[in-house]
Amino acid sequence: MLRFPATLAEQPLIYYLVKDYDLVINIIKANINPHKEGTLIMELSGANYEQGIEYIRSRGVQVQFLTEEIVRNDDRCISCGACTAVCPSGALHIERPDMQVVFDGEQCIVCQLCTKVCPLKAMEAKF
Amino acid sequence: MGVQKSYAEINERIRQGKAVVVTAEEVIQLVKEEGLTETARKVDVVTTGTFSPMCSSGVYLNFGHSAPRIRGHKVWLNGVPAYGGIAAVDTYIGATALPDDDPLNSSFPGEFRYGGGHVIHDLVAGKLVKLKVWSYGTDCYPRREIETEITLDQLNEAVLFNPRNAYQNYNVAVNCGSRTIYTYMGMLKPHMANIHYSTSGQLSPLLKDPNFRTIGVGTKIFLGGGEGYVAWNGTQHFPSIKPGPTENSVLAAGGTLTVIGDLKGMSPKWLLGASFIGYGATMVVGIGIPIPILDEEILRYAALSDAELYAPVVDYSDAYPNRKPDSLGLVSYAELKSGWVTVQGKEIPSAPLSSYSKAKEIAGTLKDWIQSGKFELTVPVKTLPTPADGVVGKPMPVKDI
Ligand code: SF4
């Protein structure tokens, strides 16, 4: 997520990210108005990713990374089940009859509740 | 006369590699197929298991004498305080102990990332653990401070000694209030939006011998991946047994065990530090207990299934914290395990805090140990109070002083 101060709202920073840093950009949500602070949520990838981020930061844009995915450290998970009635999406669920806890990343909505309630700290947010 | 067997006969068969051992899950089907008498004749031992958070756990250890000597008045292991109120270099670290600088619940709900249970896990895993000892200095123990690193191997003794483990049965927790609560029964959403239970049901050791016919002082058990013993009844051991709401069903609750065993023979896989958000740190302990099938009555209880074992539903927003006796009814472990439970007309998603799959692995491991002849059964040297003894809990006398 990029946060633009009002003074930068009219500068074509994204254009330079593409042109000078050869980055691939996928804008997910933009809220930019002249003379106001703006936000831009986007996916950014490419070989010069780090330099690109450095560039927009140097121009006064605040960069905040959003959580991309939740992963389970399978060695730590003991299939206790404590996360299963808390997980709102069904991504963490019990397979019956053997009562193994399964994590299906496809269903996960990255609410991060499991990272808080898992007593074994098996669930991790990857940024 | 029905089937009668002795410990000596069963142990003889174990030594010969001929003992018939089944898990507490397998025995259910067996009794259904072959009947009580036939199964009692055939089966020698039923193995049980549980892998759950057990707060009343800890390790006493002796870290040896330094030169010059120190008499530990305050002791920390990896920053977690241990007890300094026993002899010079003996200490006890409890599973729920927290570092002095832990933020606790000051930023609610607290995380409790590292506590005594985690220290014990690190010790069993063979990791280096920081030992800090502080003393006021005496003529015979002049040294005042030590900071060093130890491993389990370097300790003279390290003994897992858990005052209350293997709770026979446990409250099934819901939250009838209007805000999310954080408890040792996990995170409970308001308006009964989830329901948590915490035993392994039909695999749970004390649910399978509710009259304490075979489990007593001196019973050898699977403890933390090694061998341990029942040392005494656990604290708050108030066993009771009543008929459940359906035919042949049972509501047994209140039994507990004190267990002991050499930490050096245990495994990090079966002793895990755990953190309950908003509540605290604890330890997940693996316990498995063999039940010798001495007669049909013992088998009848050992073969009770999830559908025949019940637990009470308790509101953790009010009834539990304020110690009110109200229960919201009984539910069977079969219902709880199905993932949905109906309480007072409301369908609620249910989840365990106790790992059934790991409990099954423990019962299976104990079965292998017995079948291979390396684990014989012990005759209890003293029986524990049974439901018939009618021991009940005493409330704390709260006085103005
Ligand atoms: S709470 Fe953690 S350890 Fe338990 S089943 Fe979920 S991910 Fe696994």
Ligand code: SF4
């Ligand atoms: S992040 Fe949320 S949705 Fe994803 S697994 Fe965890 S609890 Fe479920």
